[in-house]
Amino acid sequence: xxxxxxxxxxFSLVTVLLLACTNTMADRDPILSKIDLDADxxxxxxxxxxxxxxxxxxxxxxxxxxxxxxxxxxxxxxxLSCGDCHDPKQGWGFNDPISRGYPGTVHWRNxxxxxxTAYLGKLFWQGNAKSLEAQAPIANKGAxxxxxxxxVMEARLRQTPYYIQKFREIFGTELPNLGDxxxxxxxxxxxxxxxxxxxxxxxxxxxxxLSETALKGKELFxxxxxxxxxxxxxxxxxxxxxxxxxxxxxxxxxxxxxxVTFRWEAYAKGVHEKYYRDWKxxxxxxxxxxxxxxxxxxxxxxxxxxxxxxxxxxxGQFYTLEEVIDFYDEGGGDNEFTDGTHGLExxxxxxxxxxxxxxxxxxxxxxxxxxxxxxxxxxxxxxPPYEVMPDVPGLTQARAKRxxxxxxxxxxxxx
Amino acid sequence: MKRWGKFGSVISCFIxxxxxxxxxxxxxxxxxxxxxxxxxxxxxxxxxxxAKMGQRLFxxxxxxxxxxxxxxxxxxxxxxxxxxxxxxxKPMALSDAYPGTRHFRNAPTLxxxxxxxxxxxxxxxxxxxxxxxxxxxxxxxxxxxxMMNMDMRLMHxxxxxxxxxxxxxxxNFNGECSSGKGRxxxxxxxxxxxxxxAPFDNxxxxxxAQLGRLLFxxxxxxxxxxxxPYFSDGQPHNTGVPENLEVFNDPLRHVxxxxxxxxxxxxxxxxxxxxxxYFLVSKDYRDVGSFITPTxxxxxxxxxxxxxGMLQTLxxxxxxxxxxxxxxxxxxxxxxxxxxxxxxxxxxxxxxRSLSSPVAPAAQKVAIPLEYEPIDDWLEVKN
Numbered sequence: 002x003x004x005x006x007x008x009x010x011x012f013s014l015v016t017v018l019l020l021a022c023t024n025t026m027a028d029r030d031p032i033l034s035k036i037d038l039d040a041d042x043x044x045x046x047x048x049x050x051x052x053x054x055x056x057x058x059x060x061x062x063x064x065x066x067x068x069x070x071x072x073x074x075x076x077x078x079x080x081l082s083c084g085d086c087h088d089p090k091q092g093w094g095f096n097d098p099i100s101r102g103y104p105g106t107v108h109w110r111n112x113x114x115x116x117x118t119a120y121l122g123k124l125f126w127q128g129n130a131k132s133l134e135a136q137a138p139i140a141n142k143g144a145x146x147x148x149x150x151x152x153v154m155e156a157r158l159r160q161t162p163y164y165i166q167k168f169r170e171i172f173g174t175e176l177p178n179l180g181d182x183x184x185x186x187x188x189x190x191x192x193x194x195x196x197x198x199x200x201x202x203x204x205x206x207x208x209x210x211l212s213e214t215a216l217k218g219k220e221l222f223x224x225x226x227x228x229x230x231x232x233x234x235x236x237x238x239x240x241x242x243x244x245x246x247x248x249x250x251x252x253x254x255x256x257x258x259x260x261v262t263f264r265w266e267a268y269a270k271g272v273h274e275k276y277y278r279d280w281k282x283x284x285x286x287x288x289x290x291x292x293x294x295x296x297x298x299x300x301x302x303x304x305x306x307x308x309x310x311x312x313x314x315x316x317g318q319f320y321t322l323e324e325v326i327d328f329y330d331e332g333g334g335d336n337e338f339t340d341g342t343h344g345l346e347x348x349x350x351x352x353x354x355x356x357x358x359x360x361x362x363x364x365x366x367x368x369x370x371x372x373x374x375x376x377x378x379x380x381x382x383x384x385p386p387y388e389v390m391p392d393v394p395g396l397t398q399a400r401a402k403r404x405x406x407x408x409x410x411x412x413x414x415x416x
Numbered sequence: 417m418k419r420w421g422k423f424g425s426v427i428s429c430f431i432x433x434x435x436x437x438x439x440x441x442x443x444x445x446x447x448x449x450x451x452x453x454x455x456x457x458x459x460x461x462x463x464x465x466x467a468k469m470g471q472r473l474f475x476x477x478x479x480x481x482x483x484x485x486x487x488x489x490x491x492x493x494x495x496x497x498x499x500x501x502x503x504x505x506k507p508m509a510l511s512d513a514y515p516g517t518r519h520f521r522n523a524p525t526l527x528x529x530x531x532x533x534x535x536x537x538x539x540x541x542x543x544x545x546x547x548x549x550x551x552x553x554x555x556x557x558x559x560x561x562x563m564m565n566m567d568m569r570l571m572h573x574x575x576x577x578x579x580x581x582x583x584x585x586x587x588n589f590n591g592e593c594s595s596g597k598g599r600x601x602x603x604x605x606x607x608x609x610x611x612x613x614a615p616f617d618n619x620x621x622x623x624x625a626q627l628g629r630l631l632f633x634x635x636x637x638x639x640x641x642x643x644x645p646y647f648s649d650g651q652p653h654n655t656g657v658p659e660n661l662e663v664f665n666d667p668l669r670h671v672x673x674x675x676x677x678x679x680x681x682x683x684x685x686x687x688x689x690x691x692x693x694y695f696l697v698s699k700d701y702r703d704v705g706s707f708i709t710p711t712x713x714x715x716x717x718x719x720x721x722x723x724x725g726m727l728q729t730l731x732x733x734x735x736x737x738x739x740x741x742x743x744x745x746x747x748x749x750x751x752x753x754x755x756x757x758x759x760x761x762x763x764x765x766x767x768x769r770s771l772s773s774p775v776a777p778a779a780q781k782v783a784i785p786l787e788y789e790p791i792d793d794w795l796e797v798k799n
Contacts, residue, residue: 077481077514078515079516079517105482144481144570148481148482152678176686253794260788265567268573269567281799387668389667393689
């Protein structure tokens, strides 16, 4: 698919120069000239989950990560774990439009599935974490998410003999370090990769893997409906940012608790006071870049495992895939960052009315449902208990003080 | 002035006394060299409407991160602004804390706490780790993970969502709510928690209490640390109070303890099975086990005693000092046995009782709505 109207906002100067350069090369090169450089990466089977060089996947680490993922010790008041907002029974996400958040609060965005996140380079709707290792502590420490604090979370791990033993075996440290906990959680999450969906089998050559209707849907997906413009490659996302004109969630005006969180986010993300006062919608990528052209843009969502992860969009604005497809069929929508309310018209020019008939819409839905594959369920692990820590052998506490004191006095005597 | 312990108590106390004269002008020094005990000096009365706003915040669980506890949870007005009995009615030596942790110290009273702010050189908290400014201390307590684990920006937004606070902020500050205004209001509320009619202040000491006062300032030498109108020199001392081993036998308390000392850079946080006390601040091993002298005012209403609640009654406390303090720490040298007989001990207790009001200052609980109402015309008004 060619990008019909390249938006001047989308390409930075560098990108334009690079493109110009490669185009010239392509003109000269007999092989390159046959390749459509604007082509979207095709749908592809998932490769084995990649892992950072400093955090290779091992079974022991994944097992430890699973315990930590479901262990409420990793949050502020120890009442909820990663698994409470990324619930295996709710598609490893949370099935309210807006995630539940920390007790006494509510979140402000839809909780996304953990399944297949191993392949993503941009986590969160705002893309503000670049790895699973970076994502976990942001989630566990945010005031409306985990509200945990490093010293307390680490002290809790160190009060748990199971963890002391496991961290020692896996990371070789005398006592658990919190940073290693995020490594273990990330490793566990990488194991939640789903490489045997009908889509993967179809793309690997099993032409029976997708139904006839789904194949019609696939054709629309890659053709008339142009979903593949953004939802492409093995993960079905280009990991770029767009404002589709998704409407503002009603919760922010209708529920006081949600209003609190909405304002808090704008405050905490450091927008100028004028925008804190005036904006009533999620400015998305703008919070990271502070570029006006990024206001209201969110990272393209991956479409794998979709059947289990309703509702959809960054604040769960749509409950069903049918609603989502209707939205795109109409060419997207409008919000205050696209309709000029604040002098911004950031809607992506990619979206156009699609003129899909009911049958076409239905086959798109069937395609998306079929490629979701089997649900990944899990028997929740038991969380290891705290235990009383034994005294240090041979060290009375008077002696602990005395050792310190004698060291101290010897040092001051030398000075 | 924070260096203590190794030197003889008389010398150190004398130095402290001098320091306090410098720090608190207007406090008389008595012949012994210590600031004179006496009635609390009058303070400016806070604006009533501001104190009311602070009182509402004091009882508002939404001031904590997960909306589970308020200031009053550990500083219960019905228990002398401390926490002495738990929810099941069992005595509590050690305070509760933020859910998911438990505290490793006894919650001190807030009555007269505003007078503590006069000690500019004093660290706050039992271990002196906080700055001597009531507003700062309140911020510390609200944001500290073990206490209320609250993001100040979230407190700001929660206040802005509550029409009662919005009105209170308008009335008192003529402006929109902020966490800073909330803290100012809490300071005003604490300013109202002042002893009013203790016999000591009314010159109505019983004969027994008068004899106790002579011992207090004389033979028992309590005044070497408990001096000035607030009955505290605001300095760290090691009196050898035995460890409360519940801190290390209750994993949640041990977690909290270790997290705090790690956070403050205490070396080898995992080996300590004793409360390092003022060492947390000074990193000087001679300070291990030293704690800031507490006030003795309203002491009748604030049992149990000591930083870890190890002593239950005033009689036990007097007995403890009569014996020359505890012997848990062979390096603690500040105290000597006092050789007080039973009658004298009773006289001291009578004097201590006279420092308390017949009825402790209290505050009416404020009912707080649990839900936040939406804002009318939210889309039309500015955030």
